[in-house]
Amino acid sequence: MKAICFYFQIHQPFRLKRYRFFDIGNDHYYYDDFANDDIITRIAQRSYIPAAETLLRMIEAGNGKFRCALSISGTALEQFEQYVPEFIDLLKKLADTGCVEFLAETYAHSLSSLADPEEFANQVKVHDEKIKELFGQTPKVLRNTELIYCDDLAPQILAMGYKGVITEGAKHILGWKSPNYVYCAASAPKLKILLKNDKFSDDISDRFSNTAWDEYPLTADKYIDWIASTPAEEQIINLFMNLEVFGDFQPRETGIFQFLEALPRFAEERGIEFWTPTTVVSKLKPVAELSIMHPISWADEARDTSAWLGNKLQNEAFNKLYSVSERVRLCEDRRLKQDWYYLQASDHFFYMSTKNMHDGSVHSHFSPYDTPFDAFTNYMNVLADFIVRVEEQYPMSIDxxxxxxxxxxxxxxxxxxxxxxxxxxxxxxxxEHFNEEHLLREKAAEKASAPAKRGPKPKAKKADDAPKCKRGRKKANPEEPKAE
Incomplete structure (x- = not known):
């Protein structure tokens, strides 16, 4: 039996407004609300909502045979709640089907796993609580920011209670091995690893509408045939991609939604099932240990962390940010902690990448800044004000x-x-209770010791009050002897 494991990522950062040097110390609000509202609303209408509706139809049409996983950052969920609440309702409907699994990740879509294990654990915990609150699920599989993973992270991920982790099937890691198996972590053998199949994932996300591609046009039956023709012992094909692929990266006009919706019918004909990551780690045993000594990701050709930490600008900003992490965790200022999360989003460091200066990569496509230096300058101005606020509570002079x-x-x-x-x-x-009781006892004692009250004295009888005989004479006493 062969199965497909679909995983879709959803993330949007809180974008920063133009923040100048003279704003430091004077303006503590850092975000471009108009841009955040406009971008997430536009992408939701063009991609997220129609994609979620398509997934819902696929589940209903197959009576629950189609299954997939979603990973949504906390910052994206906050923006959906604020700007596109109808999408949250759609996600709840998907959760109610029992066919959609929500994965764990860092709340802020941060790089904390590379700098601060305690912050990493805290953010994942907060994200799990948000997923439980909104969708009633407790995540069992972790998807770290941008699929970042290495051996150093495995023991902590396992200790946090997760059964598996998903990451990139990087060629320089796999060598001759296939990504179509379940592996276990070399540093924590009980943790299972699911690897993205680059070729099959990129056929949809990158090449679907490329008319110069020799396999264009890609149809659902052709695609399923490719998967079915993989060696029989390769049981799982992991297809990991952004949900924006459907409707945004690949516009509706390309037929991408029809392609997605047709996949289950052709898969069923070929005996291929759809599993969630938890189903995969529960049903399949690892075929071997996999050692990944240096952090990998699913970004760029290098599949490393250079997209965010590949130059001096990025590393300067990154180190400056996490230099105050312990102080922020100690504080009780809710607004400060919220800004701390928003400033950790990996996107801010992605915009500082100088790779786009050489190869016109996606870094420049997604960045709202003219140059990486503009992104660095704006971010560092914001960070300077943020650190001033932290120092006001906990001075840096104290270690x-x-x-x-x-x-x-x-x-x-x-x-x-x-x-x-x-x-x-x-x-x-x-x-007070003793005094009240004492006062009551005193009153009772006074009442008991007081003399009994006597009634009014009877009035003395007067002579005129004596009984009289008729005619006013005194009545004779019958016992007195009569006078002779």
Missing amino acids: NEELSSLLTTIRNQEREIEVLNKEAESMRKNI
């Missing part, structure tokens, strides 16, 4: 260990003060 120890002492003292206040409040109530 991290000393600050952590000091804050621990302060928080312990706060807890002690809180306990003492509760005890004092309890004692005050006890005293």
